[in-house]
Amino acid sequence: MTDIKIEEKWQRKWQEAGIFHSDPNNKKKIYVTVAYPYPSGAMHIGHGRTYTVPDVYARFKRMQGYNVLFPMGWHVTGAPVVGIAKRIERRDQWTMDIYKNIHKVPEEELEKFIDPEYIVEYFSREYHDVMTRMGYTIDWRREFKTLDPHYQKFIEWQFRKLKEKDLVRIGEHPVKYCPECENPVGDHDLLEGEGVGINELTLVKFELDGEYLVAATFRPETLFGATNLWLNPDSEYIKINVNNENWIIAKEAYSNILNQKKDILKVSDVNAKELIGKHVKNPLTGDKHIILPASFVDPEYATGVVYSVPGHAPADLIALLDLKNNEKQLEKYNIKDQVLGIQAIGIIKLEGFSNVPAKDMIDRYNVTNQNDINLKDVTNELYKLEHAKGVMDKDTGVYQGLGVSEARDEIIKLLTNEGKGDILFEFAERPVICRCGTKCVVKILDDQWFLKYSDERWKEVTYQCLDDMNIIPEEVRANFNYYIGWLQDWACSRRIGLGTKLPWNKDWLIEPLSDSTIYMAYYTIAKYMKDINPEDLNDQFFDEIFLGLKSSVAPTHGINQELTNEMKDEFNYWYPLNWRLSAKDLVGNHLSFHIFHHSAIFPQEKWPRGIVVFGMGLLEGHKMSSSKGNIVMLEDAIKTYGSDVIRLFLMSSAEPWQDFDWRENEVKGISKRLEWFLEFSQRVEKIYGSEIILEDHETLPKVKKPINKWMLAQVNMRIMDATKALEGFQTRKALQEAFFLFKKDIDHFFFRIEHETEDAVAMEEIAEVLVYILGVWIRLMAPFVPHGCEELWERYGGHELVSTKMWPEHYQDPNDEIIQKGEEIVYGLSQDINEIKKVINIKPTKIHVYVAPEWKWKLFDIANNIGKPDIGKIMQEAIKQNVHDNKKEIAEFAKKIGKEMTKIKYLGMIDEYSALNNSIEFLSGEADAEVIIYDKPTYDPQGKSRNAMPYKPAIYIE
Template sequence: MTDIKVEEKWQKKWQEANLFESDPNDKEKIFITVAFPYPSGAMHVGHGRTYTVPDVYARFKRMQGYNVLFPMAWHVTGAPVLGIAKRIKRQDPWTLDIYKNVHKVPEDELQKFVEPEYIVKYFSEEYHDVMTRMGYSIDWRREFNTIDPHYQKFVEWQFRKLKDKGLVRIGEHPVKYCPECGNPVGDHDLLEGEGVGINELTLVKFEMDGDYLVAATFRPETLFGATNLWLNPESEYIKIKVDDENWIISRNAYDNILNQKKDTSIVSDVDAPAMIGKYVKNPLTGDEHIILPASFVDPEYATGVVYSVPGHAPADYIALMDLKKDAETLKKYGITDEVKSIRPVGMINLKGFGEIPAEEMIQKFDVENQNHPNLKEATNEIYKLEHAKGIMSQKTGEYEGLSVSDARDKIIDLLRTEKKGDVMHEFSERPVICRCGTKCVVKILDDQWFLKYSDEDWTEKTYKCLEGMNIVPEEVRANFQYYIDWLQDWACSRRIGLGTDLPWNKKWIIEPLSDSTIYMAYYTIAKYMKDIDPEALNDQFFDEVFLGKSGSFDGIDAELFKDIKDEFNYWYPLNWRLSAKDLVGNHLSFHMFHHAAIFPEDKWPRGIVVFGMGLLEGNKMSSSKGNIVMLEDAIETYGSDVVRLFLMSSAEPWQDFDWREKEVRGISKRLNWFMEFADRVEEICGSKIELDGHESAPEVKKSINAWILSQLNMRIRDATTALEGFQTRKALQESLFLLKKDMDHYFHRIEHELDDEESRREIGEVLVHLLGIWIRLMAPFVPHAAEELWKTHGGKGFASEASWPQYNPDLINDKVQKAEEIVQGLASDINEIKNIIDVKPNKVHIYVAPDWKWRVFDIAKEVGKPDIGRIMGQAVKQNVYDNKKEIAGFAKKIAREMTRINYVGQIDEYSIIKDSLDYLSAEVDAEVIVYDEPTYDPEGKSGNASPYKPAIYIE
């Protein structure tokens, strides 16, 4: 591996040479960005993969001659650091432990973390340092953070443009909300619950003694099949006042209700066990239903009250069956007769099922009790089937014949209109925990600002934007299509946190995902901002720079303003945006929405690459759980080139990768081999290598040298194609692992030719040419090692600026490949025969196929299928050989073998084998003799020789 001191040396040299500072010129440009990090903790190896992929691509394209811009900034908007600062201030033990022992923050620095601004300053500097140590080819002149005043002016302009277009509204909406922070929260604000959605449930009011026991459901149409209600008697329940009604719900559910209903207050506690055995009234049917005990009812979910439909809900069916068998519980509550008399009610007709579908599903999935792992799958399947194909039965009265979904909508309307029901929102999964450590709730905000992603015209424009983009991998395009169509209005403002004030209402702050949708445009001008007063950056400035609107902006120097505009127009549109797959449904889709709304079509983004997730020894990485390897630690242990090499070799970017220490150590050995390869080449050449002047492949006489040049050019071709498609793993397989395998074979083959001066000279020329190419192939992956090898062995300038190798299609030769296959096949066949006869041979005689057999092969190739008659007919017609019987026998053999043999045409087998006699003799431990004509053939073996399969006689 490369020494850390060597890596630091090259990092300094790149910096001194301003190597990665990219300005407009006459070259074709590539503008690539990756999601900027939220610096609330130290970089781990998962981050390393995220930022190494674009760096490899950026370095590759630079070497191809493109002018490449790869910038970086810091996303410090939002509330997470506020939560961290609060926990540090109150000396929360868990938080202190994480930051001391996982993020390695010194004690004196940690005490400064009571200021959220200091947290982002500390970690953005840490990110910058580690990214530099990783060798990232970033243009650091464009660095900024999202609370820089210049950037805030840019965000204000963006939101005024959206509002002017009618794409921002104020209204009511359910949001994830942290009661402690007093703020809506997004996925990046959470310790747990990333990706959790918000579901809408129907509340059903079951009357009981003038009050209402309120149950929540996704399927109010099943009220016709209700038989009982479930309560958890071990949980606390309360009576609350909602408007002028008394509702009974679990105490745990109150926070959600409180944040979704106005005029709500607690009236009293309720004795839950005392309610068991009482009856409530079904608001839809008027039937009386008994309240039964159920430990499976989660008091934190929805209202903590569930109504039971055992005919159609497998969970209710098995719970009822279990309760019927539980004599002790039945006796405890005095409900034995009542429970035993309950029968499931079927009220949805489903083709292929009987009266009680839940019972059939329980049997199909072998569900034995309420805790059986198959219960969830059984429930999901019956719900999906009934939703898609279910028809309401005659038991549902006026709803008979309706589809389940149509009946559901009508019943929801009825319940709400007649105040027999209501609505509430709940998380699709729990827990959802803010970074401050508080459990989140669903809150209805009625004066919240929203981005109108539901707007049909905006959606249509965004679809058009997507159509013009390259998506890697392509199958993710369907995900984007789904989310663009599915996205609803997005709460884009917060009460507290770091960020930019909403321009027209300063009591709100623009939330993190909303202020980071088009910042790629800001990168293009960021390097100029230090010379400009942020107050000069008004809407006219941004309109003229980004939208090309004519005007006479005079807030800054005219020449400087022209440079800014020209810079933007040179770099935009963005070529590639890289981000994680969990951001497809928000950030990456928002990225398209906002570009489509604000920019002209010729400035819309051109491509997106989606990343997989990171694992550590098979488990999901998590900073909050300490299940991570810090990137700086990995660099200290292995060096950055080894880290880069492993991160690029373990998986393609869109696949999940798994950091495994044992495999990282293995990669380190591969890099050591590569570093030592140059010394081996120098040893063979017998003098110091000068790579300059060896760009063109040397003329070669030996077949094995032609073979390695063919392999090399094939690897160049395939690695280049892979990198163009961001297949970094495949590119590295070609550039290192497979080429190393080729070289291992090559060194083995030439071992016995190095004593011959002429052969050694030709081999040396081949190896020097190959080394110069190999260093450049590896430069995007291991830039420090490549620079060191390049400089040590006479390369001119930086390897990072050297030209990317161009493959020569003329050197990729099928016949050369086949020639080496023949040699290897002979060695293998001879050794196999030796094992069978169990005698050490004195000599091995090899006979190549006569010319007429090659001509018959050519005829078979032209015929194109194993047609013995046509092959025979053409062979006789062309008079390839005067023995028709032999031709017929050979034609039959060809018919059997043509599909197996990759026939590439006639090759000079005699010369190929003669060139390889030293190698073959060493491989089989016997003298090998090859015949062009069978002058010695005591057993007539030469007649067995076939193209690509010489005959063998051992004596």
């Protein structure tokens, strides 16, 4: 429907008109924001979905008459871009290829990417350009970068406020850490491993000749059931000195432990094969356990040393059974007799299981070997059951009779207090990879600053804020409740990267997720900042603007009171924020932080009102990943298809909170569907026969013909349903109503009026209806495909921009359902006639149609009032009301009512005779025969009239 030149034309006109510059006025306001991007690479199609959803909503609400603010900024703080700059500087081939071939950065620009600030400057310009080309209604006067000194003053104020409330602390805490960037990392800093948690494991020291093989476990209470240790003989192991003890661990595990323990020294390499067959001492029981080979041991996970509990760990039991059957391994290490003698030991009672629950589980799920895909799930399932319901059994000493979880805590205490164990933190899943390409570790920082999300008072007020918010989709509210309760203290500072320095300790930078929680408030005053010296901004200024706190002393900031008042009024006009939109993977961090920080800093009347959560993007069924090249760049898609096609596909393929899948064939199909607009407008031109001025046809035309009334009733319904859908951000549902089903209605309308083209009076009324429909359709689709709609609006006499026109009005008419039902009967009758013609296979001369007599309608009314097809009650009430004098006919019809009423939506009696008689030209034309409608069966040679039902006339063909 549009090409690039037409799109650029309207983008210029919008900018020249400044129609998306939003300032306070006397209108109701809508303030909507979406997560500002981290511009370290070009926009891809997933970004297109993210930013099109709020734009469609903003356009819709603007057309409804609201004053809408939709701003945008650039999140350029953090360490990832520093890592990128380092890799560019050392000419890392993988990085160079990504930026040359995927992000399409010219060679001369790429040379400048050794400066991290230039990277974000380059891509923020590109983002701005592509967002403009997508037709986004952004108020660019409010654009800022998180490195701007004005914004940094705002962040300093925010953190001083939190510290005043004792919501920031310094201390020791495990964090995700990139050794290359020398910095803690958050989910936004990662290529892989977003959302991966950090688990606490217990280290258990098994003595071997005065040294220790150190195993890691979630379940130290199972030490009573240990039978052996597992090592991976194909992996490298090393000896390290920790607090004057020699530990043996996997070489790959060294970097993780190095970042959590102090004063560690590597002593020597260790040949794992030489350890197989030796024995270690259990620190809890004193028992001796043999060291056995196991290829399943992951040297990167924890310590690369695992102790085996075949009675309670299905994976261990299967591994032991496999080894017992592996003659080659048994002979290689000369361990056959010892391995064959190992028996599983049961030390936890679990109702419904034997004393070896692991065997019960593998038998129940028919797990046969270590490669069985169900083994991991079976193991986890047993762990959960024992943790929740297990009781320590005999041979567990003082712990006998304790619940598993209680015994676990006591045993951890014992091991750590007596130096027989330690604590290690490990990722719940691997790999976790920084954007710089480095594998991350868990590091314990002992002078780290944390936001105290664990604070119960803060959680309480955050829950209160959430309770008052609209959440879309509503089922995500449970996730927010979970994460608010689950969140513990969050490392909010970094040593390296870009960002705002911690105001009370300039050696630290505030990390990216912590400096992006309340920036929506800053947007409201950002347009003023270009004329203000950042040194004139201080806490007193921000207190007055955002909290209404007027100092009793003379202002210490350098901004005059008139400008201060103007900014304060602007903030108070736009706040609270109506809607915040972001991805579902940010519910557990950014979006929850957003609620935490607003509830801590702002008064309740300024708390955010709503959140919309996005699904993820797929490309041809696979997860999008720019690092793996599985991506479509948004600029390339615009060049190929145009912005309107992209917008229409992204909004129609799935609801915003559902995952969408970019498939080329489907995108091409959507492109063809946009031609519907042109085809329809050309048909309207031909029928209308003179110059169309849409702005003269915005009110509902007065019509007499039933089919025209039906079409207007359908228009009403589509407006109403599309409006309701958009109010709830249901873009797919809105497009189903406003585009796909509307097109179906129009097609039916053209089909119905084919037989009226000879009637000039009838065609004049139809022409008025069609022009009205054209105007409505263009306005309904303007939020979705704005460029094409502007072009059509201008073509058909629009003097104003369609983006500024009022949203189509829904005219409430109680007769609409009756009108629609009438057309349903007419069309259904036409279909029935054609079906009968096919069966009898003769050309009819006359078709006689009989409508249901009044008494049948009364019986339907009775059944409808009763609420269920109770034949006895229907008969009783029919006789009482004397609806018909033939009780036999009443009884026969009452039996049919139940079945019929389940098929239809009963609206009460309608004038079927008039509805059919007024459509006689259509019915006769479609049947290619004379159609006669009978109110009363004056001619009925075969008694067909007795088959007539409400909404379903009887037919006799001759």
